[in-house]
């Protein structure tokens with residue numbers, strides 16, 4: 001498998017870019033993200049990898065304590081990047097955390113993606129998490145392709161499902177294929193582009209790729225195969241779609257206003273290949289990226305990329321911190337020395353890795369769209385740009401406004417060093433934001449989070465990775481604002497019920513108990529600037 005991933009002959013930058021597809025899958029837990037991922041890998045020929053994706057999910061649920069927490073909550077917290085070949089394409093699949101409390105992490109991952117696949121359970125339609133994650137995609141404005149899964153089980157009416165996507169997500173739908181029946185009477189899909197029917201056969205539960213039998217939808221033999229009821233229903237549906245349905249518009253999809261919809265059943269392998277063949281055709285190639293010097297096209301011949309994720313202790317044997325880089329332009333080579341504009345110091349990229357479900361391998365070269373992991377010598381932070389030649393800075397990765405606050409106390413004073421180190425590392429990963437009370441006698445940090453589960457993760461990781469026991473006291477604040485004014489004015493503000501804290505950059509941050517008190521300050525002290533975290537990005 002390693003062989004197939006390694007480029008064997010020199011190719012031009014343009015060719016490599018044209019065959020890159022970098023995307024993420026978003027879905028509500030249980031809609032079938034893992035199954036679909038597994039099947040995509042299977043069709044890509046990465047059979048071992050396919051097995052390990054499921055194994056990874058199962059292992060998470062069985063062995064480690066960290067994963068036990070996920071199991072208890074039925075959520076997926078950690079993210080990975082999978083790379084595999086498919087029909088000559090080079091696929092980078094970014095795994096996003098499923099839970100809304102980690103929407104900031106999801107956003108960062110989506111910064112590295114060029115498109116997203118939304119998986120929907122055909123019996124359930126748009127679920128809470130689908131919607132939340134979709135909103136995160138919408139902020140990025142990336143194209144979304146939809147896979148309506150589990151057609152082998154009883155489902156909702158497909159027209160209703162499309163209607164729901166349009167109404168709830170305000171996203172125009174264009175079904176690219178159409179299901180014939182569902183559950184026990186599921187007979188296959190009608191491909192609207194080729195006007196052919198792909199018949200569903202109940203195989204051996206998806207252990208191998210299902211061979212497709214193709215017939216024209218108007219073929220009278222189809223009447224025999226489908227039976228009168230399904231045949232008539234299909235003719236009716238086709239007519240309705242042709243008359244009333246919207247036309248596929250590539251530009252509208254590219255702008256995130258329209259989604260092509262595919263029906264299938266990941267578990268039984270049905271419709272997965274049809275979907276993925278269309279996906280590689282429709283999904284965007286690596287796009288130009290915004291930077292302070294203007295748009296940087298992927299074909300720009302010097303290397304550039306940005307760090308969108310940092311994760312430490314991925315492998316307990318290595319205990320290192322890995323910075324994930326999305327390559328934006330040019331060619332990446334192992335051992336290259338790059339500029340690091342934030343610190344102004346050059347860095348040699350000695351140990352670049354690709355990550356698999358279970359392990360890692362060294363990367364010799366990478367192209368725009370690729371995601372590589374660099375062992376972080378402590379210099380990289382989320383949002384950092386690395387580049388050669390021209391100095392540039394990609395647009396910053398915005399922070400989400402925290403809505404939950406808690407004081408964290410270290411229980412064991414002998415482990416103060418580990419406590420600080422762990423917390424700093426988790427902050428560098430973007431797992432949490434850390435604030436301090438500048439004047440107070442107490443030096444316990446205040447954690448600021450977008451979702452409550454982030455607190456649990458921090459406590460859990462401090463314990464398992466740094467052997468530090470902590471106590472968390474949830475604080476009654478709900479809004480944080482950076483306060484900009486001269487020192488004297490800041491002193492004279494009515495702090496009373498509002499907690500005065502500072503971030504690592506030394507900026508004053510006010511924690512308000514309610515929106516009302518924020519507005520009160522705003523009205524009463526018009527010269528004091530109250531800035532919402534992440535507001536510059538409209539988040």
Ligand code: G4P
Nearest residue numbers: 027028029030031032033034035149150153265266267268
């Ligand atoms: P997730 O990653 O989105 O959380 O979902 P996952 O793929 O783990 O799928 C959730 C459950 O739905 C699994 O069953 C999986 O087998 C099932 N599933 C996925 N796709 C289909 C499909 O097309 N048809 C049917 N009938 N089921 C599907 P499970 O019993 O929870 O887990 P397992 O024992 O199969 O691993």
